[in-house]
Amino acid sequence: MIFTIFKKELKDTLRDRRTFMTMIVIPVLIFPIVLNLFVGVSEGYNKESATKKINIGVVASPENNVIDELKNIPSIIGDKKVIRYKDTLSLINDIRKDSLQVGIFMNENFEMHLTEKTTAPVMVYYNATEMGMKDRAEQYMTIIQENAKRKRCQELHIDEQKLTPIFSSYINVASDKEMIGKLAGGILPYIFIAFGFIGCMYPAIDLFTGEKERGTIETLLTTPVQRWQILFGKMGVVVLSGLLAATCALLGLFLSIEVFKLVEDKELLAIIHSILSPSFIFALFTLLFPLTIFFAGVMIPIAIYAKTFKEAQSIITPLNIVMVLPAMVGFFPGIKLDWITACIPVINVVLSTKELISGTLDIGLLGVSFSVMVLLAITAIFISFKQFDKETNIIQ
């Protein structure tokens, strides 16, 4: 009987255009659209900042040679035009108006400092809201400083190396996979959790509040099917919808990488391939399954209690923030899966998935996370059953 109800409800749900959109179409399209946008914008930005011709304003005494040095820097780091300014006030004004991107101020004693082998101060102005301008200014100033240093060493007959007693090299021992897992691994479970929730939402409202509102529940309750069987049949569809939405999001990711070729970096592609292994996907769904039941179990009692579709929607929609917001914890690199975080629902799934991506997951902590979610899922089912069994809740 549960399967008969499940089959009918699934057919009914898939024929609902709104549910179909949130369950299948949007999750499939989200990754290709977001990745396409991200790749397009970042490529465009890189291209633009590399080729953008910038204006550099300089306030300095006429005998200052730095202006010539600036002009002679090859345009490999981008085209530039050096303009002489009389005062810093107009220089700052023009930077604010974006007719000038970088401003350099050297006082009248600049050449004297160089001659006397003391430190010459230089003020560099830029607008932080213009992305990449500080980097360009730093690149120019590094070249000028290195030239000045080299010249001074020659004048003093000092070997440059003697002024550098220690040279440190920093070597990262974390694998690329670990790096991606720890730094960006939170995004993947966040998207799955968000879609898992949204995927459950419309079917839960439609199959419980909707049925009550349309007056179909009364006839269903007069059939010789037990209430828990009706609940399980319907709940099965709600859970499947959530999992289907998450699966469609994964399918969208696969299409972005394998069909639309949105990731071109070969090294990154190899890392992604090694992350998205069948064992990872299996482990991910093992964690998502009780989480989706938990989501369904939270939404169903609300959907049973609500008198109208609108009322149910107005309660469940804000709940989305309460449930999905903790998933953002995964974005912070410092937060790790431990015995405490493994006991916090949603957060434990996100952190476990992160560890899973990094390949550093502790089986004991995974067991705790899974057990906590299963326990919560069972509690949620029990609450749903209690609500569904209340006759005043199910009849309008």
Place this chain on the structure above:
Amino acid sequence: MIEVTNLYKEFILSKQQQKELNTTDKKSIAVNNISFKCEPGKIFSLLGPNGAGKTTTLRMLSTIFKPTSGTIKIAGIDAIEYPQEARKKIGFLTGSTGLYARLTPNELVEYFAKLYHVKHSDLNIRKDKLFTLLDMHDFQNKRIGKLSTGMKQKVSICRTMIHDPQVIIFDEPTSGLDVITAENIIKLIKDCKSEGKTVIFSSHIMSEVDLLCDDIAIIHKGKLLYSDTMNEFKNQMITENLTTEFIHIVNSSKNN
């Protein structure tokens, strides 16, 4: 056969409900110790003004609601002890019954047949018979949401009868329907009677009651005010017609 003895139902009122009903009572009695009997091959009519307890009574008979106390026997089965078994014998149709708009009549009837454990061979015979009787073949594969009210009512009838129930419960089945659609229901009720089924129905329309009923019961504020045969009711009438007599009985109960 339906046998109801000392049926009693009370609902616990929430604080909001107490506010809405302007009462401090924590409980509301919907049905107060009523007893009656509906026999096979007869039509039993349950009359009462709005809020009298008719729908609650019929919902208890169809096992949607569990009585606070009392007994209900449906075709000899204790409906409180064995609700699943009792439901197999019941067909339930209300005026407010909704249908699954995204399914076709065919799919809907088959779904309910499965829920009632109807054998596949029986399903095909009964479905074909009902579809022919109600002239449903032309729209059997159209989505219910796209059907007219009359067509939907035919689908409801078909759904109610697909498991060949012995007891049929009609809760204001013609409310809100036009005369032509209502006529389908009237015909169904008559057919059920001629097939020897037990029929109980509630209605506000006195002409329907006069036309169909063998036995009549009047309830008001959960209490049974009158229960006898229709002929006896007519013999005892002290006013000129059914409607005024019904009003007279209800008003008399208010004065007592």
